[in-house]
Amino acid sequence: MTIDLLTQPVGVSHYLVVGAVLFVSGAVAMATKRNAIGVLMGIELVLNGANLNFVAFGSSYLRGGSQGGVGLDGQLIAMFVIVLAAAEAAVALAIALNFYNNHATVDVDQGDELKG
Amino acid sequence: METAAINWHSFFFLLFALVACTFAVAMLLSSNIVRMAFYLVISLGAVSGLFFLAGADFVGALQLMIYVGGTVVVLIFGVMLTARAPFLRMRTGVAQWALAAIVGGCLLAVLLQAALSVDEWAPPSMVGENPPVSNTYTAAPLGLGVLGVRVDQLDEEDATLRNGMSGYLLPFEIVSIHLLVVLIGAAYLARTKRRPKEPTGDRQETVEPMISSGK
Numbered sequence: 001m002t003i004d005l006l007t008q009p010v011g012v013s014h015y016l017v018v019g020a021v022l023f024v025s026g027a028v029a030m031a032t033k034r035n036a037i038g039v040l041m042g043i044e045l046v047l048n049g050a051n052l053n054f055v056a057f058g059s060s061y062l063r064g065g066s067q068g069g070v071g072l073d074g075q076l077i078a079m080f081v082i083v084l085a086a087a088e089a090a091v092a093l094a095i096a097l098n099f100y101n102n103h104a105t106v107d108v109d110q111g112d113e114l115k116g
Numbered sequence: 117m118e119t120a121a122i123n124w125h126s127f128f129f130l131l132f133a134l135v136a137c138t139f140a141v142a143m144l145l146s147s148n149i150v151r152m153a154f155y156l157v158i159s160l161g162a163v164s165g166l167f168f169l170a171g172a173d174f175v176g177a178l179q180l181m182i183y184v185g186g187t188v189v190v191l192i193f194g195v196m197l198t199a200r201a202p203f204l205r206m207r208t209g210v211a212q213w214a215l216a217a218i219v220g221g222c223l224l225a226v227l228l229q230a231a232l233s234v235d236e237w238a239p240p241s242m243v244g245e246n247p248p249v250s251n252t253y254t255a256a257p258l259g260l261g262v263l264g265v266r267v268d269q270l271d272e273e274d275a276t277l278r279n280g281m282s283g284y285l286l287p288f289e290i291v292s293i294h295l296l297v298v299l300i301g302a303a304y305l306a307r308t309k310r311r312p313k314e315p316t317g318d319r320q321e322t323v324e325p326m327i328s329s330g331k
Contacts, residue, residue, distance in 0.1 A: 007121050010129045011239030015170065016231035018133045020224060022163070025140040028220040032213060034206040035149050037194045041156050044187065045140055048163050051179075059170040061125075063240060072268045075254060076261050076284055078167075078175050082182050083291055087298040089187045093194045094305035101309070106198045107206060 012063070015056030023049030036096040036106045040089060047085045054078045129169050136162035147205050153192050160184050174255040262288045 026045025033039050056062060058074020100106050136159050143155035160183050167176030231237070257268050264283035 005130055006126055007123055008126060009123060009239050010126050010169070012237035013231050013234070014129065014133070014239065015166065016237065017228060018136060018166065020227035020231055021137045022140050022159070023227065024220050024224040025137075025144045027223065028216045029144045031219075032144075032208045032216045034208060035203060037191060037198065038149060038152055038206075040191060040194075041143065041152055044156060044183075044191075045143070045159070048160060048183075051175075052163060052166060055167055055170050055172045055175060059172065061169075061171040072254070072257055072261055072266070075172050075175050075258060078172070079178060079258065079262075080284075080287060080291060082175070082178050083295070086182050086187045086190075087295055089190055090302040091298055091305070093190055094302040096194060097197060097306045100198050106203050 010062060012056050012059075015052055015059075015062065019049040019052040019056070021049075022046075022052065034107050034109060036099065036108050036111075037093070039108060040092050040096070043092075044085065044089070047081055051078045051081050054081070125169065129166065132162045132165035132169065135159070136166065147207050149195050149199070149204055149206075153188065153195050156191070157184060157188050160188065172254060174258050 022045050026042045026047075026049060029042030029045060030039050031042075033042060054070075054074040054077050056074075058070045058072060058078075060071075096106060099111060103110060139155045139159040139162070143152045143159060146152050146155060160179065164176045164179035164184065167173075167179055257266075260267050261283045262285070264285035266283055
C-alpha cells in the first residue's frame with residue numbers, strides 16, 4: 001500500500017483526503033476547545049483545509065498536465081482566503097482580549113451573557 | 117524490491133501530508149494551549165509545502181509569510197497575553213469528546229467517500245514520469261488576474277465564457293478597504309481602557325521612600 005503510494009503519481013483525490021482530515025480536525029477543535037484562542041486555531045485549520053481543496057482543484061500538476069478544473073481561479077481564491085483569514089484572526093483576537101479584560105477569563109463557556 | 121521507481125513528487129507529498137495531518141490531530145487532542153499553537157505552526161508549514169507540490173508557488177509563499185509568519189504569531193501573542201495558570205490547560209468533558217468524535221467521524225467518512233468516488237479526481241496514469249507542466253511560475257498571472265487581466269484564459273473561444281472570466285479587480289479593492297477597516301477596528305477593540313485614578317497618590321508612594329532612605 002505504501003509502496004503503491006510512493007510509485008504512483010499524486011492526484012486531486014489525495015489532496016482532498018488531506019483537506020478533509022484538516023477540515024474535520026479544525027471543526028472538532030472548534031466544537032470541543034474551551035479556550036477562545038483554541039477555537040480560533042480550529043478556524044485556521046478549517047480555512048486551510050478549504051484552501052488545500054481550492055489549490056488542488058486548480059492545479060494542472062495533479063491532472064497530468066491537462067487543462068481543466070478551475071484553473072488559476074483556485075489559487076486566486078486561496079489568496080483571498082489567506083488575506084481574509086489574517087483579518088479575521090486580528091478582529092477575533094481583539095474581541096477575545098476585550099472579553100478577557102472585562103471578565104478575566106478566556107473560557108467560552110463563561111461567555112453566555114447574551115443568552116436570552 | 118526496486119528503489120529506482122520511487123516517484124519523488126509522491127514521496128514529498130506523502131511526507132508533507134503525514135506531517136500536516138499528524139500535527140492537526142495532535143493540535144486537536146492536546147489540551148495545552150501553548151503546545152496547540154506550536155502544533156498549528158508545524159501543520160500550516162506542511163500545508164504550504166503541499167501548495168508548492170501542487171504547483172502553486174506564490175500561494176505557498178503567501179501561506180508561509182502571512183499565515184505562519186503573521187496570523188499564528190498574532191495568535192501566539194493572544195496566548196501569551198491570556199496565559200494564566202487556570203487557562204493553560206482547559207479540559208473538555210468526556211461526554212463532549214464522545215459526541216464530537218461521533219460527529220467528526222461521520223463528517224470525515226462522508227468527505228472521504230466523496231473525495232475518493234469521483235473518477236475525474238483519480239491520479240493520472242503515468243508511472244515513473246514527471247507531470248508535463250511547462251510554466252511553473254504563477255506570480256505574474258496571479259498579479260495580472262488581481263488587476264483584472266486573465267492571461268491564462270486569453271485563448272478561450274466562447275465569447276460568453278470569456279465575459280465570465282474577467283479578473284478580480286473589484287474583490288481586490290474590497291479586500292483592501294476591508295483590511296483598513298479591520299486594522300482600525302482591531303486597534304480600537306483591543307486598546308487598554310484607562311481606569312480613573314488619583315495621579316497624586318501614586319507619586320507620593322514612589323517619592324516618599326526615597327526621601328526616607330535619604331535621611
